[in-house]
Amino acid sequence: MFIILIAVTVLSSLVNGDTNIEIIRHWAGGFNGKFCVPISKELKSWKAHLKFDQPIDSVEVWLAEVTKVGDGKEYILTNKAWNGEEHVGDKLCLEFMGHIKEDIVPLGIVYLEELEPSGSTNAHTVPPLTTTPVPHTGGGSPTFHYAEALSNSILFYDAQRSGKLPANNPIKWRGDSALNDGSDVGLDLSGGWYDAGDHVKFGLPLASTTTVLLWGYLQWPDAYKSAGLTDKFFDMIKWPLDYYLKIWRPAEKELYVQIGDGQEDHHFWGRAEDMTMKRPAYKVTTSKPGSDVAGETAASLAAGSIAFKSRDPAYSQKLLSAAKSLYAFGKDYPGIYSASVTAAAGFYVSSGYKDEMCVGAVWLYKATQDKTYLTDAWGYNTNSGAPGFSWDSKTIECQIMLYGIKPSPVMQDVVEGYFRGWLPTGSMTYTPCGFAWKDQWGSTRYNANTVLAALVAADMGLQTLTYRKWGIGQMDYILGQNSKCFSYAIGFGKKYPLSPHHRSASCPDIPEPCSAANLKAKGPSPHLLVGALVGGPDATDAYTDNREDYVHNEVACDYNAGFQSALAGIVHLINTKNYPVPDPSKCPCKGS
Template identity: 35%
Template sequence: MGKLIGLVILYCCLFCLRELLVFGEVVIDKSCNASKYDYNDALMKAILFFEGQRSGKLPASQRVWRANSALYDGISDHVKLVGGYYDAGDNVKFGWPMSYTTTLLSWAAIEHKASISSAKQLTYLRQAIRWGSDFILQSHTSPSTFYTQVGEANQDHQCWERPEDMDTPRTVYKITPSSPGTEAAADASAALAAASIVFKKVDSNYSTRLLQHAQSLFDLGDKYRGSYSASCPFYCSYSGYQDELLWAAAWLYKATRASKYANYVLFNEGWSQTISEFSWDNKYAGVQILLSKEFLAGKRELSEFKSKADLFVCSVMPGSGSTQIKTTPGGLLFTRDAANLQYATSASMILSIYSKTLTAARASGVQCPGKMITPSQILTFTKSQVDYILGNNPMKISYMVGYGTKYPQQLHHRGASIPSIKYQPTKIGCSQGYSSWFNNNKPNPNVHVGAIVGGPDSNDQFRDVRSDHAHLEPTTYMNAAFVGLVAAVVPTRVTCFESRLSYGNDTMDLAQTI
């Protein structure tokens, strides 16, 4: 009898191992250290970056050089708009990209909770999300009013000042039924809906409040339709507002499971387009990836979104036979020259999420015109994008500030390029900032750890010159996408990804496809 029990146990173990080899992730210690890049460190620094972008009164736990700033934002309109994030290297708070940033961070926390927790970064990530969602909440001052921007962008860009010193106008912009901005309202709705999922089990009251405002903002954007233009020419809507409405409805469905949001998506699925880009302006691919998970979980009426998600994969993945996005000679996805890494990180983030979704559904992959592309091939490619950013590129430079030994020294960032007010408290004015700090050729006095820069050109070339904002300026949404991307390849204590064991021998030879 004992031998029989032993044989049964052995058979069960072998069967489980087979299942893992074919369908799952395999625990192999060597794979945890297979890369020469420290993904845990990169994740930590990518999240730390957001503390350097904070506006408002900073907490005692602040870990970087910044101090309080913009403490009277909103006073001109008798509202409190203190807090939130500066979007990039300037001192303006743009609500639309801030919402997109918050959604991406929340999506990362939802999809990669285990790996982020294993890296001991989940608490910090939740803090980064809440810094954004708190500001979005207070910007929604009534069901019919949402403040979308603080700061006069043109005047701000004429000055080079620390946020702590800034004295340019803090003009506020808002949307109302008579002055609509559907993109901004819908994106804010998506951000709060996604954040509500993150906080549902850790702060249920806060989660409920987030969801209530998300629903109200969706109603504001959908009922009073009109394209948002307040932040133009800095953030102009080129794709229209349909993608943001679908994006918001998809997140609201995920957060509430309410049939009205599922019906909204289905009724308006004709809006969805086959697209090869995912960005703050164009959310169609994100909608398709998000809803494909629902389709694969059994909601079969969403098949159109799954089909378009597959087309997105084929349009981005090298060697698919229908690739629309170029890669540089060094292997980086290249959409356009200005801040290209925002497109590379965002596309790669949702590709990695789709790889996980397909794996969980035990799907064989995506059939493209040139070949079948498997989930592990998708993940292997997205990992190559992480490695490129961290230093595996022709310039042998890390495009994350503070990571590795060689990284950009002249980040196009006002706060980082001028000495901290903690050590040089004398005010540095508008023109003095330009003459003394913007125009000098020295490294920034403050290392903005974790900042992802705009990146190299189409030939993998990069010049570390502060004035080159297209390639040296960081943005919150670029870092948010990188958080979701690098979290996909961070090994957990339980499982470590081994690409050559998932789905048999289907790993992609990147040297042949890039």
């Protein structure tokens, strides 16, 4: 589980080796905690005693065996067979989840039996709370039913599925497609998600999408639970994760990073089910490396292993094993994938690989607590400003995650510096109606990604009220709080795009023909692509619902990723009564 330091109750260490437990997230029904105990002597094994100020129903820990003592005010954590050794100067750091019926912030301490002084009479009492938590920011009334938009986004990803569809497929106008992917290299590489309105499977934006979706879930699982979407999320996210297990071949040190030729694919307008063109498989290898796509895919696999840890332990371990070997491949054979696979360069050219390798290292550290990965992450990190947050630029994601692990004034300034550029007082372009506009290609995508990052940073205590109010204001614009009362998320609100640049949605039901004539056809597409986030307005707030306008009316997997996760963050604020009073909209919706 991905942990960010919020509502921190970190206190100074107590006498006789006691250390305070950090409660880093809480919701109705549970909380996440973390502790770090300094190691003062060589240990071959350890037992950590967690003591709380009130009974806790149960505790889950991935890296230790758990024993409940009495009524649940105390739990004993015992090392696994493989992680008992600790050395002088190290810190034993563990993260855990507690389950309890209320929404509480329990106080707690931890101590190691092995570090207790001889004859100690330490009573190990839970200390009083002496630090200030992340400020409460409630008082506002939600503008929209954000959980509905969250649910819709999952449906969009279901519509993007490639391969043999399951019996529970909710998108009835989609069928099996691209079942022979990988046949040109003698492999089954079917599955995964189509990139956008086309039918190529591009590895780097696909992996980025998956990582960002998992980040949002692991940050705010209560949002999905309260909306009744937990099972649907796992059903959705397992589709690309299963695909990654196919495309990574550790024994051969080969990662398949693209299926389909972009040029050939873009000459075809029709259903995915009707494709007849060749779909070549492209790979990175030891001689033609791709650390960017390897690091990002490893990040998805590692984050997936955390998400599935208690739900499906065997699958979780499979994901983690693949993440480790794939990350090692990216580290040992550095290089940029689009320089190795020129077929990708005309569509998703990569600017570098250190940001993706940093994110891969951080997620593996989160999944394993192996400090080697954390050391790697700091090595890949740069404290320079990030140009944005997208499928190609993960620098701010890396920096936020590292700050969450080890807060420092330097990293705080780096993270806050990114948002200073995005806020209205910074250098970002704003439309007349107050929408932060970075680029004509997917303006909503860049915006929503940064909203996600801002909400996570706010959970850490960084400019909490400012970032939450700004983030909600930007998401409200996307969802319809604008002069046109127009939502850029298809199917949400009263007015939204009806003619996205999406081949399959533009085609009538089989067996009716579909061709380029359907691209140019006037009027709504035959199928409503529910949940898809279109590219968005230009810098003047102008937008036309035109299927042929692939700049502003394209949809893509990476467009929805930050959007969906940011929605989860807003639902979490509502759940925890932290939804703030928003700033007034520059162009409020005044009717339909």
